[in-house]
Amino acid sequence: MFWTPELAQSLEDAPWPATKEELLDYANRTGAAQQVLDNLMELEDNEEQYEGIEDLWPEYENESDSLFYNDDDDDLY
Secondary structure: OOOOHHHHHOOOOOOOOEOHHHHHHHHHHHOOOHHHHHHHHOOOOOOOOEOOHHHHOOOOOOOOHHHHOOHHHHHHO
């Protein structure tokens, strides 16, 4: 599986928690990139519920994670 922030962002509004099949259905309905579908297809075939994109890609940082860091603050010192 290969995730990028852009690919992961397409699942931010998915109906979490969700199973693999629910995520595939959501990605298909919203016109997600083929790589998103490919990544979801690589998940194990079980009824596991994923709580959020972080369960699929632990390194993902959504917009709320980055609100506390501002690149412009680096210029102050």
